[in-house]
Amino acid sequence: MLEYKDATIKIGEQVLATNFSFIAKDGELTCVTGNEGSGKSVLLKTLMGFLPVSEGFVSVDGELLTIHSAHAFRKMMVYLPQQMQLLGHALREPEPLDSEADEFAVWNALLPSAVKEEVAEALNAEDIFALAEKTLKDAADKPVVIADEPTALLTPELTMCMIELLRQQAKAGKTVLIASRKPQVIDYADQVIRLEKR
DSSP, X not given: OEEEEEEEEEETTEEEEEEEEEEEXXXXXXXXXXXXXXXXXXHHHHHTTSSOEEEEEEEETTEEOOTTTHHHHHTTEEEEOSOGGGGXXXXXXXSOOOTTOOHHHHHOTTSOOSSOOOOOOOOOHHHHHXXXXXXXXXXXXXXXXXXXXXXXXXOHHHHHHHHHHHHHHHHTTOEEEEEOOOHHHHHHOSEEEEEOOX
16 A cells, blocks of 8 residues: 655755645555646655655555655565656666666666767557566566556547556556556546646
8 A cells, every 4th residue: 555645845045845645555456646846756766765754654554654664664665757768778687676776777778878878769559568578477476566657659449458558457456557648547546636836
């Protein structure tokens, strides 16, 4: 179970969310939705411990999430990023990803880097779905699934397959939290949290 209780999230003086509360329960698919810039990704980053709350709290299974405890909580989570091509190498490697892989590389792939890196190869819709399926299979023991716009680049047919894949995760007793604006995802969620742009 994930809980945000009266959470206020700020970066410097910029307030990203104020007095935000909701509970994402085990065994349910919870969808956070809202217009672009409403804070969907901010909530996910807070849950993963990359943005602190300045007021209120975030908890995982009743345990308070802080910057110091976030590393341990992230080991309980599997993350499907909006830019799935960043994980595309997993489709070409015969061995599964190392569960002790460099955390910076796994969770913060979108942060600016001083090192020039090659641009990730674009994936087609079928590869994106296959990668999501493989990532979830490799993380079958993790009780929390977080997905940021997992259907954004999928066809309507594959969108339904992705929804079913995520619903299977919830049926297995996991907590599934998705950020999405797609009506299909919203319609099939057990709980919908609507954010207003600030």
